[in-house]
Amino acid sequence: MKLLRTFVLMKNAFRNIISVLLAVLVLSSTLSFTVSKHYCGNFLVDTAIFTPARTCGMEAELQSISPSKTLVHKTPCCKDTLQVVKGQDELKNAFDILDFKKLVFTQTTQSAYHNFLKPIESTPIFCSKYSPPPIIRNFTQWYGTFLI
Numbered sequence: 001m002k003l004l005r006t007f008v009l010m011k012n013a014f015r016n017i018i019s020v021l022l023a024v025l026v027l028s029s030t031l032s033f034t035v036s037k038h039y040c041g042n043f044l045v046d047t048a049i050f051t052p053a054r055t056c057g058m059e060a061e062l063q064s065i066s067p068s069k070t071l072v073h074k075t076p077c078c079k080d081t082l083q084v085v086k087g088q089d090e091l092k093n094a095f096d097i098l099d100f101k102k103l104v105f106t107q108t109t110q111s112a113y114h115n116f117l118k119p120i121e122s123t124p125i126f127c128s129k130y131s132p133p134p135i136i137r138n139f140t141q142w143y144g145t146f147l148i
Contacts, residue, residue, distance in 0.1 A: 032087040039079045053080065 038046045038053035046053040058078050140146060 028087075030087045030089075033085055035083040035085065037081045037083070039081070041077050055080075 033049055036048045036051065036053040037044060038055055040056040040058060045056045048054070056078060058076070
């Protein structure tokens with residue numbers, strides 16, 4: 001009996017875990033997000049999801065120099081990349097695939113063939129020769145309870 005109870009508990013727990021995993025799968029397949037990366041030279045400095053990546057500070061140094069000084073402009077060594085991961089926009093119901101006429105036909109033929117070879121079981125009556133005990137008092141009259 002304990003083995004059966006343990007099996008039922010494990011079955012319910014497994015069903016709950018699978019339900020949560022499928023819900024997370026549907027949610028993650030419809031979720032869109034961006035991955036922002038900041039490179040300084042050829043080295044990856046920062047990676048961020050949903051927010052811009054932090055910079056290495058080289059852009060701030062170039063902007064803090066006053067405009068009166070003459071500078072030799074060189075190509076910037078920093079580079080930002082954005083990678084957009086698009087989720088699924090439209091979800092389709094599985095009912096588009098099914099043909100209900102075929103489904104009804106399959107269901108009726110399956111139930112007809114399933115019940116065709118099944119033997120008819122009659123429930124045995126174990127107490128056919130048993131007579132109830134004699135009534136000593138009629139409790140419905142004794143307590144005054146009647147069905148109306």
